[in-house]
Amino acid sequence: MRKKQPLFSLLTAAILASSSAVASDTATPKVTVSDWLAQSSSSDWRELDAENTLYLELPAGRVIIELASDFAPKHISNIKALVREGFYQNIPIVRVQDNYVVQWNEPDGATPKPLKQAKRSIAAEFTVKLPANFAFTALADFDGYAPKTGHVNGFAMAMDPSNNSGWLTHCYGAVGIGRDNEADSGSGTSMYVVTGHAPRHLDRNITLVGTVRQGMALLSTLPRGQGDMGFYTSADQYTYIKDITLATDLPPEKRTALQVLRTDTATFKGVVEAQRNRGGDWYLHPAGYIEVCNVRVPVRETQVK
Amino acid sequence: MRKKQPLFSLLTAAILASSSAVASDTATPKVTVSDWLAQSSSSDWRELDAENTLYLELPAGRVIIELASDFAPKHISNIKALVREGFYQNIPIVRVQDNYVVQWNEPDGATPKPLKQAKRSIAAEFTVKLPANFAFTALADFDGYAPKTGHVNGFAMAMDPSNNSGWLTHCYGAVGIGRDNEADSGSGTSMYVVTGHAPRHLDRNITLVGTVRQGMALLSTLPRGQGDMGFYTSADQYTYIKDITLATDLPPEKRTALQVLRTDTATFKGVVEAQRNRGGDWYLHPAGYIEVCNVRVPVRETQVK
Structure with missing residues (x-):
């Protein structure tokens, strides 16, 4: 320092x-x-992909998430359906665990919101099959959690050349899909963002969909939950999400013009x-x-x- | 999740x-x-070492730091002198950089506090020479930043068997000594705590003195500084440290009884x-x-x- x-x-x-x-x-x-x-x-720079950019609107401001459509296409499609059905309006942040995650979903015991096209469970996308000619910028550096790591389209990723499987890595700012014990029990009605030291042991155990490109501090400074695993112990501690919208659904003047360095x-x-x-x-x-x-x-x- | x-x-x-x-x-x-x-x-448990436990008292509560006297004895001795001279009373937190560090020291341009026995610069303790029979609990797992890593007395550490040098690692909660460009320019008048993904590239570049054992959330939720590198841009954004005390200097009823798992x-x-x-x-x-x-x-x- x-x-x-x-x-x-x-x-x-x-x-x-x-x-x-x-x-x-x-x-x-x-x-x-x-x-x-x-x-x-x-x-050297590209605009964020408006079709795959979420604005998570909190009372304190906007968190900007870019979705990695190569890695979790079914979940991302479902998240877009949830967005467009208004599912995320007034969904609370129910968990803030120090050095780990922020998580939002319908509170325990609440009547589930009715869905239209969106689904409540989707087959897991913990890894995806990469095309044989899949191009990414590999790091030469050894990684303990994966055979190879690197970046594609600005997303941190890992892959196993032995079976051409690929997955996003749980780095700071990674955005994922909450699930119960069953692999296929998530769909995007519960989501989380990594706010601590990379919990790479979650890799290949849960579906990641993208990364936060701006606004991490709006999540990382939230009051920590005092219950087990950082869950809040009463609803009056919740921060409520105003809405999650897709950049492409907003007029240009309401979008945030961000560029990410091409990797x-x-x-x-x-x-x-x-x-x-x-x-x-x-x-x-x-x-x-x-x-x-x-x-x-x-x-x-x-x-x- | x-x-x-x-x-x-x-x-x-x-x-x-x-x-x-x-x-x-x-x-x-x-x-x-x-x-x-x-x-x-x-x-399986031990009490924190009261002679090497700091209470960082913030308006919102107590952060408990344990010092690793094997790794930075000169800096730790100087920190104790600073504590006992009252140096840390009303010292501000001047920097809060998201996913990186919280740092406190006299603000830029302030008149330096007069010191008695304590010093303003000390020879760097980036690494220490370990005794030939130094015992620690090594991880078998590969590490990219060091030949070997593991734990001693509950502190995360690394070492190089080729020259028996050892150092504390920059994990979440690590506590270190701010310095300027010169290796020997720190002494404890400026200190920092890691609040993000482990910045292991700092290892062997700066003196670490210990780790936070309790109260990290009091630091990790502080408002982020909006200046370069997370420095606050005006003094009215500072959080002022009430004091830093040594546990051993307080009567038992004012101490926090913590135990750490023996490693x-x-x-x-x-x-x-x-x-x-x-x-x-x-x-x-x-x-x-x-x-x-x-x-x-x-x-x-x-x-x-």
């Missing part, structure tokens, strides 16, 4: 010197993530290397390693509200 | 069946952490295995792996306040 707030000086000379060979840079490279972003081009670019590889072996003047011992949940995928807002 | 709050049924039969051979249990062991704790004996016990090995391959009825795919920051060392309060 720096004792004081530093000035962010962009080390342009260092970028020019090393941008073509960052991975083979010296033991203490000086290039930082900020440097890489400062020299990025507009083609299939040289700039992203530079960003990862700058996180693997931190640049700048502060770091003295480069880690020489990064695990998938310590890779922070850059996001930027492109419209002044 | 379970959709509903489960009953905690203690699987006593399962414990009896597998307690002698948990590591070689079936692919889906049923023993949980709760089971292990329910059958623990009093000798040199068979019970702890069982707890780790129950976290490596989760028991109970919910988990379907055992991870078969655990990384050091996903091991949660159990703590219990032994006195009803």
